[in-house]
Every structure is written in structure tokens, then in C-alpha cells.
Amino acid sequence: MLEVDAVIARRLQSDVALINQIGHYIVHAGGKRMRPKLVLLFANALGFRAPARFELAAVVEFIHTATLLHDDVVDESSLRRGKATANALFGNAASVLVGDFLYSRAFQMMVAVDRMRVLEVLAEATNVIAEGEVLQLMNMHDPDVSVESYLRVIRYKTAKLFEASARLGAVLAKAKPEVEEACAAYGRSLGTAFQLIDDLLDYEGDSHELGKNVGDDLREGKPTLPLLVAMERGSADQRQMIRHAIEHGEVERLGDIVQIVRATGAIEATRDAARTEAQKAREALNALPLNKWRESLLEFAFQSVERTS
Numbered sequence: 252m253l254e255v256d257a258v259i260a261r262r263l264q265s266d267v268a269l270i271n272q273i274g275h276y277i278v279h280a281g282g283k284r285m286r287p288k289l290v291l292l293f294a295n296a297l298g299f300r301a302p303a304r305f306e307l308a309a310v311v312e313f314i315h316t317a318t319l320l321h322d323d324v325v326d327e328s329s330l331r332r333g334k335a336t337a338n339a340l341f342g343n344a345a346s347v348l349v350g351d352f353l354y355s356r357a358f359q360m361m362v363a364v365d366r367m368r369v370l371e372v373l374a375e376a377t378n379v380i381a382e383g384e385v386l387q388l389m390n391m392h393d394p395d396v397s398v399e400s401y402l403r404v405i406r407y408k409t410a411k412l413f414e415a416s417a418r419l420g421a422v423l424a425k426a427k428p429e430v431e432e433a434c435a436a437y438g439r440s441l442g443t444a445f446q447l448i449d450d451l452l453d454y455e456g457d458s459h460e461l462g463k464n465v466g467d468d469l470r471e472g473k474p475t476l477p478l479l480v481a482m483e484r485g486s487a488d489q490r491q492m493i494r495h496a497i498e499h500g501e502v503e504r505l506g507d508i509v510q511i512v513r514a515t516g517a518i519e520a521t522r523d524a525a526r527t528e529a530q531k532a533r534e535a536l537n538a539l540p541l542n543k544w545r546e547s548l549l550e551f552a553f554q555s556v557e558r559t560s
Contacts, residue, residue, distance in 0.1 A: 252284060252287070252288065252291070254302075254305045255284075255287050255291070255305050255308045255309050255312070257305075258305050258306060258308075258309040259278055259309045259312060259313075262309060262313070262356060262360060263275060263278060263356075265352065269341070269345060269349070270349055270352050272341075273320075273337050273341055273345060273346065273349040274316075274349055274352070274353065276337060276340070276341075277316055277319065277320060277337050277349075278312070278313075278316055280331070280334050281333065281334070284312065285413070285445070285551075286308075286311040286312060286315050286412055286413060286416040287308035287309065287311055287312045287416070288308075288551075289311075289413065289416040289417045289420065289438055289441075289551075290304060290307050290308040290311060290416050290417075290419050290420050291304055291305075291308055291420070292420065292544050292547055292548050292551070293416075293417050293419070293420025293421055293424075293434050293544075293548075294419075294420040294423050294424060295420075295544040296420070296539050296540070296542060296544035296545050296548065297420060297421060297423075297424035297426050297430070297539070297540075298424055299420070299423045299424035301423070303364050303366075303423060304420070304423055306360055306363065306364055307360075307361075307364060307369065307419050307423065308416075309360065310357045310360045310361055310373065311373075311412060311415065311416045311419070313353045313354075313356060313357040313360075314353070314354065314357050314373070314376070314377060314380075314412060315412055316350075316353055317350040317351070317353040317354045317357070318350075318380060318384075318412075319331065319350075320337055320338070320346045320347065320349060320350035320353070321346075321347060321350045321384070322384070323336040323337065323338050323339075323346065324338045324343045324346050324347055325384070325388070326467070326471050327471075328467065330467075337349070354377070357373070358373075361373055366422065366423075368422050369419065369422055369423075372415050372418055372419060372422060373415060373419075375415075376411050376412055376414070376415035379407050379411045380407065380408060380411055380412060382407050383404055383405075383406075383407025383408030383409070383411065384408060386400075386403065386404045386407060386408070387404045387408055387473070390404060390473070390474060391471065391472045391473065392472035392497060392498050392499075392500065393472075393474060393497070393498075394474055394478075394482065394493065394494040394497040394498060396474045396479070398476065398479055401474065401475065401476060401479060402443070405442075405443050405446045405447070406439065406443065408446075409442050409443070409445065409446040410438070410439045410440075410441075410442030410443045410446065411439075411442070412442070413438040413439065413441050413442025413445070414435045414436075414438040414439040414442060415435075415438070416438055417434045417435055417437050417438030417439075417441075418431055418434055418435040418438065420434060421434040421435075429538065430538050430539070433535045433536070433537075433538030433539070434535070434538075434539075436531070436532075436535040437532045437535040437536060437548065437552075438532075440528045440529065440531040440532035440535065440552075441528070441529065441532045441551065441552055441555055443525075443528045444525040444526070444528035444529045444532065444552070444555050444556050445525075445555045447476060447521055447522075447524055447525035447528065447556075448521075448522070448525050448555065448556055448558060450468065450473075450475035450476055450477060450521065451476075451477055451518060451521040451522060451525070452559070452560070453465060453466065453467060453468040453469070453475065453477070454466075454477050454508075454509050454512045454513075454517075454518065455513075455518055465505075466502045466505045469496055469497070469500070469501070469502055469505060469508065470500050470501075470502045471500060472497055472498070472499075472500040473497075474497050476517075476520075476521045476524065477512045477517045477518060477520075477521050478493055478497065478508075478512065478517070480512075480515065480516075480517035480520045480521065481493055481508075481511050481512045481515045481517040482494065484515040484516065484517065485511055485515050489511045489515070492504065492507065492508065492511070493508055493511065496508055522556065525555075525556040526556050528556075529552045529553065529555055529556045530552075532552040533549055533552050533553075536548055536549060
């Protein structure tokens with residue numbers, strides 16, 4: 252990861268001062284760096300050691316960072332990873348444009364790797380992520396969204412880049428198609444589990460640990476799984492309260508809604524769904540050779556669902 256950070260620092264350079272300022276602010280604002288770690292772990296697990304793995308690990312972090320910059324503008328977020336969002340500090344226009352810079356820089360770096368399969372994987376991923384963003388926008392403030400539609404947004408918006416990151420390790424190693432698909436399946440399931448826990452923590456965590464404001468999803472009118480389960484299991488009055496909050500992005504009764512989510516077992520149901528996805532990820536690793544990197548990937552899947560931030 253030190254090598255990846257060095258690539259990130261080098262590739263962030265621009266002759267435009269504001270791009271440097273915002274780019275460095277968002278990339279170095281913390282974060283788990285999960286996606287670049289997946290590139291490295293799968294490349295290592297499959298025996299690929301060339302420097303191209305560091306470039307592609309940085310590429311997926313740039314793509315992820317670009318989506319965050321755009322996301323925070325769309326969601327009007329003010330806090331991420333415990334710090335003010337770029338749009339809160341520098342304004343919406345600058346955030347969107349620097350996000351565009353990061354996307355285009357990522358594609359410059361992909362071309363430099365000179366592997367058509369890499370371009371195919373990442374071009375598809377960025378397109379699907381954009382579709383996921385629009386799908387989520389369509390679901391906003393709609394309490395009648397189905398669980399299937401909610402999960403589709405997760406698969407597109409979050410899990411797709413996890414999937415691509417894991418697949419890239421296999422592509423670099425020139426793994427057999429069935430091994431590449433197993434790596435992709437791991438990433439897809441891990442990404443789904445990760446987002447399910449993120450959605451759960453909006454009703455279970457605290458702002459200091461999360462690095463964002465508890466209740467943000469509700470304020471933005473996002474009908475996530477904890478709310479969908481709570482509406483399905485709750486009384487008519489409880490269901491109506493949650494529906495009204497989703498429709499109006501209302502957080503005044505957040506405390507009451509958190510109590511409903513907990514009382515109906517929606518927290519446990521969401522974590523169970525995440526654990527099921529994490530188990531799928533672990534099973535996908537059977538296609539990999541036994542080594543310390545595979546063991547790390549097993550641990551990665553466990554950590555993704557047992558975290559509190």
C-alpha cells in the first residue's frame with residue numbers, strides 16, 4: 252500500500268492548483284482503501300508481482316474517489332470520514348470538476364498498462380456505477396422500493412467496483428476464466444456485504460465512529476434495508492412513521508425510528524444478510540491456491556461484516 256500511495260501522490264499532480272488541493276484533500280482524508288487492497292491481494296494470491304498492480308490499485312482508488320466527490324454533491328453531504336466533505340469546503344462545482352479529473356486521470360493510467368482486458372473491466376465498471384447512481388436517485392424518497400430494487404442499486408453502485416478490483420488481480424495474473432470469475436464473485440459479494448453494513452450503521456453507530464452524521468440516509472430519503480425490514484415487520488403506526496420520514500427526508504423523529512428498527516429486529520436481519528454475502532465471498536476463494544494472501548482475503552470477508560465503522 253505504501254507503493255500505491257506513492258503512485259497516487261505522483262498521479263494526482265496537476266498544473267492546476269485547485270485540482271491538487273482538492274485531490275489531495277479527498278484522497279488523503281482517510282478511508283479503508285479496500286478496493287486497492289483487493290487488487291493487490293488477488294494479484295499476489297495468483298502470483299503476479301509486477302509494478303502494474305500498484306498502478307491499477309491506484310486507478311480503482313481514483314475511480315472510487317471520483318464517485319465520492321460526485322456522491323457528496325448529489326447527497327448534499329457535509330461530513331465524510333470525520334472531516335468536512337470537499338463540496339462543503341470548496342463548493343459543488345469544484346468538487347464535480349475535480350471528480351471528472353480523477354476519472355480521466357484513471358483512464359490515462361489504464362491505457363498506460365496496455366492491456367485491453369483491463370480497459371474492458373474498468374470501462375464496464377464505471378458505466379455500471381453511473382447507472383447505479385441514477386437508480387438510487389430514482390429510488391429516493393420512495394418507501395415502496397422493493398428489496399430487489401434496493402439490492403440492485405448496491406450491486407451497481409458499490410459492489411461493481413469491488414468486483415472489478417478483485418477481477419483485475421486475476422486479469423493481471425492471466426488466470427483461467429473460471430478463476431477470474433471466482434475472484435469477481437468474491438468482490439461482488441464482499442462489496443454487497445460492506446454496503447449492507449454501512450446501511451445498518453446509519454441506525455446503529457455513532458457519528459464519531461462512523462465519520463459521518465448518523466441518520467444521513469434517512470435525511471436523504473434513502474429506503475435502505477433496515478427501514479424496509481422495519482416497515483415489513485412493524486405495526487401500521489410504525490410503518491406510517493417510517494414512510495413519512497422517507498418521503499420527506501425527515502430526521503426530527505430519528506430517535507423513534509431507530510427504536511423501531513431495533514425493536515423489529517431489522518438490525519439483525521440486515522447483518523444476517525451481510526453475513527450471507529460474506530460467506531459467499533469466502534466460498535469463492537476455493538478457486539485460489541492456498542497461501543497467506545488467500546488467508547488475508549478470508550479475514551477481509553469476516554472483518555467487512557463485524558465492523559462498527
